Amino acid sequence: MHSHRFSRMPAGRPARSTQGGAALIVALLVFALCTALVVAMELEFSRFYQRGANILLAEQANAYLRGAEDLATLALLADHDADRNRDRPRDDLQEIWAQTPVPYALDEGGWMVGCLRDLQGRFNLNSLATRVTPAEGAPQFTPAQAQFIRLLQALEEPQLGEQEAISITEAVGDWLDRDLEPAMDGAEDDYYVGQTPAYRAANRPMASVSELRAVANMTPEIYRALEPWVSVWPQQPAPLNIHTAPATVLRSINADGELSPLSAAEAEALV
Known part of the structure; x- marks a missing residue:
């Protein structure tokens, strides 16, 4: 005959193992949280x-x-x-x-x-707000507009032609004036609302030279070349100080009916 012996696992051991695993998980969670x-x-x-x-x-x-x-x-x-101690300050x-x-x-x-820097030695953009009244035999541009056209053509790079300079000048004038009638080569709200994103002309004097970047016909290259030579003053006319004006600005001084800038030698002779 064969005798069989059976050994029994102590009661409760599986429960302790389960509790130990749960405690380990809780400890890991607490550690992760900390x-x-x-x-x-x-x-x-x-x-x-x-x-x-x-x-x-x-x-x-x-x-x-x-x-x-x-x-x-x-x-x-x-x-x-x-x-105050000078006869002619x-x-x-x-x-x-x-x-x-x-x-x-x-x-x-x-x-x-x-x-x-003496900003009176720079061209005042707000002087372009006034336009001439069309009339037979009258000048096509104001003295300020003619000077700005010459200044644009005096830029070294990019080099601008007379017609391109006129287009920029008229666009700046439309940006400044209070009416909604565009000049021949200018732009008013009808142009700007068609841009992405859409916006409107300021129709007031500029508060910052940087407003030029929003004006029609202006490119980043032209703005970078022009920015050192212009300023914004109140709209009242202020005479250009030729004693502090750089050579590029001096080249914009010429007879009112002349749209071509002075040569470098002619500008130097002014001072």
């Missing part, structure tokens, strides 16, 4: 620190800017005092404000440098 919280806190602290650093740098830059403005004010006050490039700027060392490293 890791995520630590990473989130680190990112938030990094953002907080960066925001604080940005605020500090902005305040520092603003302080440097105010310092530069104070230096400019002192230079202009010195120029004003010097002009004028602004020219020999005065203290127009000298080569001196770099100022900053405490944290780096340099601050700036310069002053």
Whole structure:
């Protein structure tokens, strides 16, 4: 006869194994959650620190800017005092404000440098708002329009012809004037609402030279070439200061009925 022995597993062992597995999963979840919280806190602290650093740098830059403005004010006050002692005061490039700027060392490293420019030595775009009234025998362009046409042709690159310069001049005039009647080669709302995105002509004096980029017939290349030679003043006429005007602007000075710019030699002879 054969005898059989059966061994029984202790009761409860499978339950303990299951509980141990569940505890391990819970521990892993808690660890993952803690890791995520630590990473989130680190990112938030990094953002907080960066925001604080940005605020500090902005305040520092603003302080440097105010310092530069104070230096400019002192230079202009010195120029004003010097002009009072002149028989015929004028602004020219020999005065203290127009000298080569001196770099100022900053405490944290780096340099601050700036310069002053006489915007009266640049062409005033807002002078193009006035157009001539068509009449037989009358000039086709105002003196300001004729000067701007010459200035556009005086650009070195890109080189513009007379007709292209006239088209840009009339488009700028339409951008500035209050009516909705386009000039021969100009543009008003009917043109601008057809662009993508659509917009309208300002029909007011320019507040910034950068508005030129929105004007019809203007290209990025022409704008970059023209921007150093123009400014925006109130619409009231302001005479050009030939003593601070660069050579390109001086070439735009000619007889009112003449649309061609002066040669470089002729412009140099003006001063």
